[in-house]
Amino acid sequence: MKKQTVDSRPAGPKPWYDPRIRSIFFQFIAIALVFWGGWTLVDNTLSNMESRGISTGFGFLDETAGFGIIMSLVPYDATMTYGRTFLVGLMNTLLVSAMGIVAATILGFIIGVARLSSNWLVAKLALVYIEVIRNIPLLLQIFFWYFAVLGSLPSPRQSVEVADSFFLNNRGLYLPEPMPQEGFGLVWGAVIAAIVVVIGLRAWAKKRQLATGQIFPTFKVGVAILVILPTVGYLAAGAPLEWEFPALKGFNFGGGITIIPELAALWIALSLYTASFIAEIVRSGILSVSKGQTEAAKALGIPNSLTLRLVVIPQAMRVIIPPLTSQYLNLTKNSSLATAIGYPDLVAVFMGTTLNQTGQAVEVVAITMAVYLTISLAISLFMNIYNRAAAIKER
């Protein structure tokens, strides 16, 4: 084997000049350094904690928490465990992040397109929005919405109300809560049926277009089916839905759905702030598609709306996606500013109260960091998959 190599080509470089061997060698050194550093850190911490008598391990997660949380998506009260507080905080973080990502994306795309509008006023308004919002620190904006705007709403007794069912005051926004009654399953069934029908319709319309060239108004008909089928199901089942209306009980409202001002302020601030960055990303993405592309489409007789959909957006997306991903990650991480106004997110509930009460800093910080890392990696992975699908092949 060795002999063959020597025969077939001139003697290779000395091992320490061979780029492959070099790269393996340096990677090995790097890994060794990382492990050595990590081990030293863990070992030091453990022995320090031992000498101070701090308990270690994750046993505290089963202990009773004993503190209340103002908002939780899962049932929670003070008699539950620290494990439960972790879940409540995590869900609250995911909620505000998801709401923020959706709102910031929609708003960012609208403002980004508005920035390119040929209407002078619209373009300048978008520009002013972007420049103002992204240059003010996020924490300040959260405070602004929480204290200046939402804090100055009237007290519960003087609530702004709409139709006796929506109430807005400095304790939050109160909405009627739908309470499905017996037989509501039929409505869910109808919704699922409608979705299946629309998917089938899309496939059929596409097939028909390939075969005959006729274009079916899939979007309009699809929306109609999605509305009509569940409505029919709802009426057929005898309208099995009741609403629980919020009502003033003593000094505050009870019943219905409550959106607490902490959530609203955080959500608004995160969305507006991130939207200003997304708008710039969208603008540069669209500008990255050369004018020649739209001209070529025009010259082929393709109308503007189709040009946007078939030519501009697919090309702009591959420029937009990577920085958009990092904005999503930023928004999720920025949601930890919740602590500043007392929104019970993961950092406030778990790294705040739970850590203070248990003193198990290493475990709590490690869990929290692992959670943010997991969320970030999940978003990145998802966006990478999308981007791979949208990539353009060159040489």
Next chain:
Amino acid sequence: MGTIMTEQTQATDPKKPVPSQTENKPDIIRVEGMNKWYGDFHVLKDLNLNVRQGERIVICGPSGSGKSTFIRCINRLEEHQQGKIIVDNIELTDDIRNIDTVRREVGMVFQHFNLFPHLTVLENCCLSPIWVRKTPRKAAEEAAMEYLERVKIPDQANKFPGQLSGGQQQRVAIARALCMKPKIMLFDEPTSALDPEMIKEVLDVMIELAGSGMTMICVTHEMGFAKTVADRVIFMDGGEIVEEAPPHEFFTNPQEPRTQKFLEQILQH
């Protein structure tokens, strides 16, 4: 691939297409007293031009003389402010329906190809037939393959534009325009972004197209091409049509001093 191509194109040396007999054909393009300004800048000055069906026009002139602007007015990529442009009996006005109809009948080939980089060659060719002409996919693909064969690159159909050479990309661009079965083809310096060795393969395709009776308006400085296919050569300078003549007269006996000077400059090289 590349070597086979060049052998082919060299083997079938382009024969001069029969002069187009268009004397009694109707006008398909009429430009009457057309003026255009960019702000204060008077870019096109009182242009008049009638093109008969099947005629082949070459436009030349120094850079910045308004050649591109002129032919881009014919499919309304640019708006004119005064005068009339009538294409295939449809006057170009602000009416969006007229513009769309005209654009469907007029194909255009650009200096920088402007292929859609996110679509394959075949998809580039089928996009407009499918979405605008509402041709069934299969029929559109079959037609596209025919045109790709005509421009001699059927084997590249499933590649992306970025994987092709400049000459191949320009031939795809010609095929893409032809897939809409246009009545008129506009070319805006189709070979000036190409390496010298690729110019011929594109010109051969254009000469073949001229032979098929297509109405063509070409902005080009390829004087050999003009001599071979043009029925008329138009010389533009400073936004005006300075001179208009059949190629033989144009090249041997130019009347205007500006034309003489231009021809001297480009023929020196």
